[in-house]
Amino acid sequence: MMSPLEFFRTLPPKTCPECGEHMEEQAESYMLECDRCLSKREEY
Numbered sequence: 001m002m003s004p005l006e007f008f009r010t011l012p013p014k015t016c017p018e019c020g021e022h023m024e025e026q027a028e029s030y031m032l033e034c035d036r037c038l039s040k041r042e043e044y
């Protein structure tokens with residue numbers, strides 16, 4: 001069984017596809033873009 005630490009180390013860092021900024025893993029993992037890009041989108 002993998003330890004949680006090992007599990008996170010195997011994951012690639014999650015980055016925003018829009019701006020390439022690193023995103024912290026959150027419960028809202030369905031969100032693909034960072035907060036900044038999401039708020040930008042809502043303006044359109």
Ligand SMILES: [Zn+2]
Nearest residue numbers: 016019034037
């Ligand atoms: Zn972004």
